[in-house]
Amino acid sequence: MKKFAVGIDIGGTNTKFGIVDKEGTIVTQGRMLTNAKETVQGFIEDLYQQLYPMVEEAGGRDQFAGIGIGAPNGNYYTGNIEHAANLKWKGIVPLAAMIQERFGMPVKLTNDANAAAAGEQQYGCAKGMRDFITITLGTGVGSGIFINGKIVLGHDGFAGELGHTIIRPGGRMHPGTGIRGPLEAYASATGVRETALEMLANHPDKHSLLRNFKPEELTSETVYECAINGDAIAKEIFDFTGQLLGEALANFVMFSSPEAIVLFGGLTKAGDLILNPTRNAMEANLVQVFKNKVKLVFSNLKEADAAILGASALIWDEA
Amino acid sequence: MKKFAVGIDIGGTNTKFGIVDKEGTIVTQGRMLTNAKETVQGFIEDLYQQLYPMVEEAGGRDQFAGIGIGAPNGNYYTGNIEHAANLKWKGIVPLAAMIQERFGMPVKLTNDANAAAAGEQQYGCAKGMRDFITITLGTGVGSGIFINGKIVLGHDGFAGELGHTIIRPGGRMHPGTGIRGPLEAYASATGVRETALEMLANHPDKHSLLRNFKPEELTSETVYECAINGDAIAKEIFDFTGQLLGEALANFVMFSSPEAIVLFGGLTKAGDLILNPTRNAMEANLVQVFKNKVKLVFSNLKEADAAILGASALIWDEA
Numbered sequence: 001m002k003k004f005a006v007g008i009d010i011g012g013t014n015t016k017f018g019i020v021d022k023e024g025t026i027v028t029q030g031r032m033l034t035n036a037k038e039t040v041q042g043f044i045e046d047l048y049q050q051l052y053p054m055v056e057e058a059g060g061r062d063q064f065a066g067i068g069i070g071a072p073n074g075n076y077y078t079g080n081i082e083h084a085a086n087l088k089w090k091g092i093v094p095l096a097a098m099i100q101e102r103f104g105m106p107v108k109l110t111n112d113a114n115a116a117a118a119g120e121q122q123y124g125c126a127k128g129m130r131d132f133i134t135i136t137l138g139t140g141v142g143s144g145i146f147i148n149g150k151i152v153l154g155h156d157g158f159a160g161e162l163g164h165t166i167i168r169p170g171g172r173m174h175p176g177t178g179i180r181g182p183l184e185a186y187a188s189a190t191g192v193r194e195t196a197l198e199m200l201a202n203h204p205d206k207h208s209l210l211r212n213f214k215p216e217e218l219t220s221e222t223v224y225e226c227a228i229n230g231d232a233i234a235k236e237i238f239d240f241t242g243q244l245l246g247e248a249l250a251n252f253v254m255f256s257s258p259e260a261i262v263l264f265g266g267l268t269k270a271g272d273l274i275l276n277p278t279r280n281a282m283e284a285n286l287v288q289v290f291k292n293k294v295k296l297v298f299s300n301l302k303e304a305d306a307a308i309l310g311a312s313a314l315i316w317d318e319a
Numbered sequence: 320m321k322k323f324a325v326g327i328d329i330g331g332t333n334t335k336f337g338i339v340d341k342e343g344t345i346v347t348q349g350r351m352l353t354n355a356k357e358t359v360q361g362f363i364e365d366l367y368q369q370l371y372p373m374v375e376e377a378g379g380r381d382q383f384a385g386i387g388i389g390a391p392n393g394n395y396y397t398g399n400i401e402h403a404a405n406l407k408w409k410g411i412v413p414l415a416a417m418i419q420e421r422f423g424m425p426v427k428l429t430n431d432a433n434a435a436a437a438g439e440q441q442y443g444c445a446k447g448m449r450d451f452i453t454i455t456l457g458t459g460v461g462s463g464i465f466i467n468g469k470i471v472l473g474h475d476g477f478a479g480e481l482g483h484t485i486i487r488p489g490g491r492m493h494p495g496t497g498i499r500g501p502l503e504a505y506a507s508a509t510g511v512r513e514t515a516l517e518m519l520a521n522h523p524d525k526h527s528l529l530r531n532f533k534p535e536e537l538t539s540e541t542v543y544e545c546a547i548n549g550d551a552i553a554k555e556i557f558d559f560t561g562q563l564l565g566e567a568l569a570n571f572v573m574f575s576s577p578e579a580i581v582l583f584g585g586l587t588k589a590g591d592l593i594l595n596p597t598r599n600a601m602e603a604n605l606v607q608v609f610k611n612k613v614k615l616v617f618s619n620l621k622e623a624d625a626a627i628l629g630a631s632a633l634i635w636d637e638a
Binding site: 129130147148152154155157158161167250285289 | 481484498
């Protein structure tokens with residue numbers, strides 16, 4: 001029985017890594033800049049210099065089941081990072097193979113949203129579940145889906161882009177894709193800000209605490225602050241966001257009938273302000289057989305640890 | 320190596336059954352009324368009297384891998400039929416266990432839409448695929464989903480209700496569920512008829528061959544006849560239906576990234592009139608990584624055989 005797994009989370013700015021045991025305790029961790037070196041070889045060498053001593057200290061390679069990596073555009077099937085917009089390494093980078101060679105340990109790689117789902121299944125509130133969905137409500141909307149105990153990857157490794165599913169045909173345009181009405185255009189931090197600007201413009205005469213902020217200061221946090229201080233428009237923003245999110249979740253439930261949907265990310269800080277309208281809209285759009293069955297919960301993993309945990313979980317999980 | 324499987328398709332009116340080899344040839348088949356007897360025991364006895372001699376003739380039980388059953392509200396996990404609205408047997412009926420006992424052969428049971436998907440994978444145009452979706456465009460809209468080589472059942476056995484996913488929030492009400500805007504309200508034979516009535520009412524002055532029919536004669540077949548005779552409104556009906564269906568398919572693709580989507584059922588008789596607008600709308604709503612990848616095809620199984628084939632495929636498949 002191997003005692004540890006390494007989790008590596010590669011982000012556009014920082015790369016975080018840690019040594020994790022099977023219960024989800026991060027024994028040691030570190031971080032480095034992702035783009036300090038020009039080449040992926042330089043990145044791997046930096047990583048090795050910092051991470052390998054930690055592996056040694058924890059008893060050496062033999063104690064490790066392997067290395068899990070969450071990375072933007074990471075493809076589980078190939079172990080490649082493919083055309084990641086916010087990394088310096090362009091084209092197709094066979095990162096899993098390269099790290100496996102340098103570290104002499106098995107490596108699994110997927111995108112960060114799938115890694116987050118693996119983390120929930122191994123250590124979080126989807127522990128032991130075979131069918132569930134995680135939705136990350138951050139700057140964008142990410143998703144990871146488990147069906148029959150495995151991450152859903154699709155025939156090409158790119159499944160689980162629920163943030164891009166259309167919930168308002170002809171609706172708000174997604175600036176990145178040019179497609180109208182996707183979930184991400186509404187249920188992300190960016191989307192909440194957009195909704196705030198729209199609602200303030202649509203009700204020019206209505207008093208709102210939100211008007212104390214300059215447009216560039218309006219964020220999902222400001223909206224939250226105003227909502228808990230009783231501001232009607234701020235509450236309406238969360239009601240609207242929850243309505244659309246809940247409708248989307250109902251569609252996901254009717255696809256895969258998950259035991260739970262786990263919400264994660266910045267928007268969940270709004271607590272019941274977002275959870276209640278979301279749950280109500282989800283239930284209202286479910287046909288009878290699915291009603292009052294799906295657990296809709298916030299992640300219980302610490303946001304700071306979740307990325308490393310999720311990456312490490314790829315190793316325990318046999319996706 | 321077992322040579323045969325039995326496929327049984329239980330419908331509201333007829334039950335069809337047949338003996339099928341691994342290549343999808345139906346060696347013998349028969350049918351009976353589903354509701355001729357008051358009780359499920361009576362049904363099973365009728366079935367045994369007709370079907371068991373066929374099994375004997377094909378070499379006896381030892382030549383058979385088992386019996387697959389497609390039935391309304393059939394639950395794969397439990398083998399039960401649960402509260403099927405159009406069967407005489409009320410409540411929860413442990414049909415798989417009862418048939419297994421009577422015939423002395425292993426039995427697998429699921430709903431008809433999942434059986435259809437199994438049939439496509441075993442004998443049809445999804446042969447050997449691990450990730451695909453079948454959509455039946457009939458009186459209603461049914462669906463069966465394969466992911467990682469297995470039928471998606473969800474945590475409770477009821478996954479794959481894609482006909483109930485919302486594609487037009489606040490849109491047309493589904494008469495059965497009371498929920499507004501689901502795919503089934505538009506992309507079914509019933510939905511096409513509804514669209515025809517709406518479009519004729521909305522353009523009272525526009526000439527249309529459809530006006531030669533009484534409202535109760537308007538069906539997806541009449542609309543098809545008029546469309547191939549050059550009728551503009553009839554064509555627009557298929558364009559509209561395809562637009563909505565294509566948008567829905569795009570959402571499904573972004574969920575599970577299937578290799579193919581197989582369309583089946585009455586509406587597919589409209590051929591390119593429905594396929595082209597569907598494909599265009601699907602592609603237009605996909606983010607880049609999914610574009611021009613998904614095979615969108617009509618089933619190549621004969622409609623008369625498909626239900627028996629699908630049911631028998633449950634036995635070869637290890638879902």
